[in-house]
Amino acid sequence: MEQALYFTNSLSREKELFKPLNPPHVGMYVCGPTVYGPAHLGHGRPYITFDVLFRYLTHLGYKVRYVRNITDVGHLEDEVEGTGEDRIQKRARLEKLEPMEIAKLFTDEFHRCMRLLNVLPPSIEPRASGHIIEQIEMIKKILDNGFAYVSNGSVYFDVIKYAQSHDYGTLSGRIVEEQLAGAGSERRELEGQDEKKNPADFALWKKAQPNHIMRWPSPWSEGFPGWHIECSAMSRKYLGETFDIHGGGMDLLFPHHESEIAQSKGCCGHAPVRFWMHNNLITINGQKMGRSLNNFINLDQLFTGNHPLLKQAYTPMTIRFYILQAHYRSTLDFSNEALQAAEKAMIKLMNSVKAIDRIKPSAQSTVQIKPLRQKCYEAMNDDLNTAIVLSHLFEASRIINSTITGKEQLTAADLTEIKKLYDDFLFTILGMMQENAADDRSVDGLMNLILSIRQEAKLKKDFAVSDRIRDELLKLNFEIKDSKDGTSWSKN
RNA sequence: GGUCGCGUGGCCGAGUGGCUAGGCAGAGGUCUGCAAAACCUUGUACAGCAGUUCGAAUCUGCUCGCGACCUCCA
Numbered sequence: 001m002e003q004a005l006y007f008t009n010s011l012s013r014e015k016e017l018f019k020p021l022n023p024p025h026v027g028m029y030v031c032g033p034t035v036y037g038p039a040h041l042g043h044g045r046p047y048i049t050f051d052v053l054f055r056y057l058t059h060l061g062y063k064v065r066y067v068r069n070i071t072d073v074g075h076l077e078d079e080v081e082g083t084g085e086d087r088i089q090k091r092a093r094l095e096k097l098e099p100m101e102i103a104k105l106f107t108d109e110f111h112r113c114m115r116l117l118n119v120l121p122p123s124i125e126p127r128a129s130g131h132i133i134e135q136i137e138m139i140k141k142i143l144d145n146g147f148a149y150v151s152n153g154s155v156y157f158d159v160i161k162y163a164q165s166h167d168y169g170t171l172s173g174r175i176v177e178e179q180l181a182g183a184g185s186e187r188r189e190l191e192g193q194d195e196k197k198n199p200a201d202f203a204l205w206k207k208a209q210p211n212h213i214m215r216w217p218s219p220w221s222e223g224f225p226g227w228h229i230e231c232s233a234m235s236r237k238y239l240g241e242t243f244d245i246h247g248g249g250m251d252l253l254f255p256h257h258e259s260e261i262a263q264s265k266g267c268c269g270h271a272p273v274r275f276w277m278h279n280n281l282i283t284i285n286g287q288k289m290g291r292s293l294n295n296f297i298n299l300d301q302l303f304t305g306n307h308p309l310l311k312q313a314y315t316p317m318t319i320r321f322y323i324l325q326a327h328y329r330s331t332l333d334f335s336n337e338a339l340q341a342a343e344k345a346m347i348k349l350m351n352s353v354k355a356i357d358r359i360k361p362s363a364q365s366t367v368q369i370k371p372l373r374q375k376c377y378e379a380m381n382d383d384l385n386t387a388i389v390l391s392h393l394f395e396a397s398r399i400i401n402s403t404i405t406g407k408e409q410l411t412a413a414d415l416t417e418i419k420k421l422y423d424d425f426l427f428t429i430l431g432m433m434q435e436n437a438a439d440d441r442s443v444d445g446l447m448n449l450i451l452s453i454r455q456e457a458k459l460k461k462d463f464a465v466s467d468r469i470r471d472e473l474l475k476l477n478f479e480i481k482d483s484k485d486g487t488s489w490s491k492n
Numbered sequence: 493g494g495u496c497g498c499g500u501g502g503c504c505g506a507g508u509g510g511c512u513a514g515g516c517a518g519a520g521g522u523c524u525g526c527a528a529a530a531c532c533u534u535g536u537a538c539a540g541c542a543g544u545u546c547g548a549a550u551c552u553g554c555u556c557g558c559g560a561c562c563u564c565c566a
Contacts, residue, residue, distance in 0.1 A: 031566055033566075071566060172495070172561075174495060174561095196563095199563075201563080202563055203564060226564070230566090231566085251561070251566085253561070254562070254563080255562080255563045256563095259563080259564090281559090287559075288560065290565075291565065292565040293565090325515070326505060326506085327506070327507095331497090331498075331559075332505085338505085340516075341503075341504060341505095342515080342516085343516095344516060345514085346515095351530095379506095385506075385507095387506050387513085387515095388506060388514080390514070390515080393514095394514055395514085398531085401530050401531065402530085402532095406531095407532085471527095481527095481528060481530085482524075482529085
């Protein structure tokens with residue numbers, strides 16, 4: 001099916017029709033995690049957002065190469081304290097672990113969380129530490145082109161020089177002159193600032209301090225790559241000098257992505273990315289959730305409920321649903337109330353999906369099912385509006401439930417249609433999944449036995465027994481529901 | 493100070509000129525031995541002020557409030 005997908009290109013700040021460079025192939029790069037700590041809720045959002053984009057593009061028939069990096073080279077821990085100590089190194093020293101051991105630990109942890117959230121693995125997941133050579137090659141080329149200079153063993157990108165022949169700041173709407181004017185009233189004291197010709201310059205290669213463990217040889221010094229160069233080098237290697245989509249959180253727009261553009265142009269002479277996409281941040285009490293603000297809740301803590309701000313545990317699918325209920329370009333505020341509402345809504349939706357099989361087809365349908373599919377496509381095509389897609393799926397849910405209570409009727413064909421709607425949009429594209437799916441057959445058998453005993457008790461009007469069975473099962477998280485047609489159960 | 497964005501009914505959260513978003517919570521009802529679920533009904537919402545328009549939550553201006561980023565916190 002041919003669908004015209006529009007999404008907001010951060011470069012123009014407008015919705016643009018997406019056309020890949022080389023259809024049906026799509027190259028997509030998303031900034032991945034730095035693996036020096038556990039992933040928190042704020043990290044969950046971009047990976048879920050771009051997972052949905054990956055899934056949707058794939059669903060539309062594109063051949064997507066999705067590259068998401070792992071940053072494991074570490075950078076400065078705390079420049080304000082002036083220690084210059086590598087973050088990963090600091091953790092390692094504290095916990096007496098090798099830096100790479102830490103990186104491995106949190107990479108595994110990250111993967112585990114992504115799996116639980118049903119985030120598909122990317123096509124390629126390159127590590128920064130495995131692409132030092134590519135980064136050095138790129139820096140060399142930028143130096144050759146005259147857009148960088150060596151200073152005391154470090155290499156800096158020359159923003160002023162670059163801005164004379166190229167647009168700088170187009171992505172973030174910044175003007176070099178204003179940056180240089182030093183308008184910032186409280187400019188921070190940054191380590192290595194005196195090595196730069198200009199405060200606007202940024203590092204491509206940093207010479208390592210003696211206590212810096214993570215280091216690699218280079219033509220300029222033993223050191224490590226600058227903050228931005230890894231994404232440029234790895235995207236170029238796997239997606240080419242120009243590729244379709246680059247995604248990430250809005251907090252990366254400047255300086256990270258702006259620098260990526262400058263580096264790539266400085267190296268190859270043209271812009272690396274055609275469509276930039278940025279998801280908004282998750283806030284808590286109106287403030288950005290982030291490591292630096294120390295107001296984050298780890299994904300694992302959400303899953304276990306083990307955090308002082310959490311009133312209960314939330315399942316991975318609840319988290320995913322909560323994120324999908326908002327549009328990706330809006331901020332999303334954390335609260336227990338919001339998560340609890342999402343949990344209930346999700347369970348309601350999932351229950352009606354399960355209930356489809358209980359419906360007996362009718363000769364005629366009393367409602368139109370077909371239009372829902374096109375409405376879902378329209379919502380996805382309009383800047384990935386997952387919130388609207390969900391509202392249509394709730395409409396389908398209402399139809400299913402009304403059919404069960406006899407208010408509506410559906411033909412076998414429409415039942416198939418509605419099932420396919422959920423398969424495609426809820427499961428395949430939005431990536432939701434049933435969490436407590438039908439365990440195993442022995443539970444089915446046991447439940448059938450117990451429920452038949454309860455049914456006999458009810459027929460004998462022995463409600464003490466029937467209620468006891470129901471209440472005790474509920475304590476074990478098996479919820480049973482009586483209806484005219486019999487009793488159904490679900491595990492919560 | 494600069495750049496960008498936000499302010500929607502009790503809560504979360506869609507929506508960019510006229511048509512019910514949706515979810516959660518609340519109220520009433522149907523069903524039911526009770527309960528739960530489900531279904532039906534129910535909401536003076538669009539920060540404030542002024543303007544454009546036949547018509548604005550949606551466009552313009554101003555005011556107030558909040559947030560993100562501002563060069564090495566991915």
